[in-house]
Amino acid sequence: MELLDRSTYYRAFQSHDARFDGRVFVGVTSTGIYCRPVCPARTPRFENCRFFASAAAAQDAGFRPCLRCRPEIAPDFASWRGSANTVSRALALIADGALDDDEAGVEILAGRLGVGGRQLRRLFQRHLGASPIAVAQTRRVLFAKQLLHDTHLPMAEVAMASGFGSVRRFNETFRKLFDRPPRMLRRKAGADTSARDGVTLRLAYRPPYDWPGMLAALSVREPSGLEWIEAGIWHRRLDLDGAQGRVSVAHLPDRNAVAVTIRFPSVKALPAIVARVRRVFDLGADITTIDSHLARDPGLAPLIARRPGLRAPGDWDDHGMDIPSDDTAPPAWRPWHAYAEQHLRMARHA
Template sequence: MEQTTDTYYRAWLTRDARFDGRVFAGVRTTGIYCRPVCPARMPRRENMTFFPTAAAAAEAGFRPCLRCRPEAAPDFAGWRGASPVVHRALALIEEGWLEEGDIDGLAGQVGVSGRQLRRLFREHLGATPVTVAQTRRVLLARQLIHETSLSMADVAMASGFGSVRRFNETFHQLFDRPPHDLRRQRSASAAIGSGIAIRLPYRPPYDWDAMLATLARTAIAGVERIADGEYARTVRIGDHAGWVRVGPGMGDRLALTVHFPDLGALPRIIGRVRRRFDLSADPVAIASQLGEDSLLAPMVAARPGLRVPGIWDGFEEAVRALTGNDSDLLAGIAETYGWPLDDVAVRAAGLSRTFPEPGDLAGMDTGNDRTVPGWIATPIAGLAAAVAGEPTLLAQHRDPAATRVRLRAIGGIDERLADGIVSRVLEGYDAIPLDRWCAPRGDPSVPLADLSRDWSPWRAYGFAHLLVDRYPTERSIVSSSEETSHVN
């Protein structure tokens, strides 16, 4: 522990950006917590306490620094491979579970007791689930105050506080001042009608061109569009629809613009964008582990910023899997069953409709549908009916084994398809592809599970590098959404 503390202290002395987001320091004399890159005067070592997360610092009673802005630190997901339960619970928190539910209900959703969930959160994040949720709200509110000129009432709604009173009370308690006093200058990102523009930090390097190339290959016309170095797509949450645009921003950040009528959905939309663009990845840690493999070492050295696109929505990803990610077929499904969007700005962005919800496809005529052949309409309609009746069936917090069994009970979904859906939707960055096209060139027959045993929990990144090596012109990066073949 002393050696770790020494390392962290040296990181503060040198303002080492490699530790940004990995550790935070609470300063006992001021009561604030900071990032390693904070420009403030270096505190005495005996006054510093180090924490693994911002939530852990908040749990210990420290408030976020106004100068280094902890909300601007890149996310750190070093715990991601260590605790599936914490991972699944965080996904629920990100979807707003604790806005209406309680800890025991959250714990029940991930299959543990409330006491056990608190213990796991303290072990891996240094804070309870309630503190984690509260810290996320506060840091998002701080970001919106700093980067936009939304009214304080809109900031309260957009950051998940639910009420202006709760928002004001929290900021008075933390900062001993009203939230509007934290806004130094008004940003150009003002009107809701023109979208909410914010910056999403990541840990460099980031191969943006490779990410766009992957998304372009699998884009659903009308729902997604890649043009001029940016990604745009439609969004539907509940009874509301809108769209987002994502592109490279200044520094180590992506620029996100959200056009959505329900401000309360902003945390969920940000969460989806972060997952889609793999912004929680730690390329240094991934490269360190994969670089120990003699097969991958030269590939990792050549492309250290390679990312694996995450899913946007579990149901959409499952339909992609069932169609073999056939872009033309998916575009036809969206055209026939998706919500049309007639907003001029949406159309100007090359978008026209949202991807269908489960209820839109559950009543599909599997025998006479002109858009979808019967052999594939049957499993799609069956899956849609199942998810419509059980909305959390493909949610990020679900247990993979139980979900696999549930999928097998749907007509037209065999073991291979169920494995492919679960692999992509629930296993993500540690998934093993089902197809052989990402096997190494020297030994294409080697079992992929045996090949990648030492790559866990970053196996998807290892296969991404193998794919680049094998198909340098056709595919510049793996898209795990292409891992499942067509229905037989």
């Protein structure tokens, strides 16, 4: 499904407008590649551009990811969450591997969400422009591509971490999509390392981001001994499926991103850990839109001006993921009032 407001989106690509990064992707018919709005490549001609609401929609239409702007590191976008709670919860489950097996998984996923498979496919087409299977496959490819670019994991571990059933399937997918084996996409030379040795990935957000405010909010959560902050870096102990590890998150303000370092023996857990980090640090928030709406309140406006980019931390464990809810309701785990409460809380401690 293509986006119809082509002139607006084309202007965003001409100006490399970062506000649209993750909101829209452009497929270039003359090259067969899809890009982010911030791509440094020369802007294609208007008549050669097709615009899509998600990377999955662009890839499903036959375009392959750009090697320069790297769609896999675009910030997540959650604009549809206010009207499609089911989609947001489905994406979280997909990140946990809900559709790593086959098409039959769509019916199982729909059942966990309290809807029918047909309705779930319809919601995905409406909000993301692609089917659940296409979304899962695209996420798998893009996560593998990020691991290839940014880590020294062996190819077998990259394949397992990304949800591919086998190295053969992993190789075939990349040859079909990029016309080259996955090892040819690896930019850095160096000895292979395992996930146990540590994997560091960069996760982008839309600025501004009040990092001190986020750390302050995380520091006053219920003390459990699992989380702590040291020298401006957040740490957490991991205990997943009987295995132990650690994750740390540092701020990269010059790149509008955070650096996530994961040490965990099972590479298959990497996507789920990354998804939880995104949730805890609210990396998918369209913070400019949120702040502009909240600033309409006379009491909140001066607080927002004082702390732009202040976000509401999420929970590491989302216990309500399998609870059916009204598709038209805003997500229970990210209510708008959480942002207002965060501003008020910071004001009281200022």
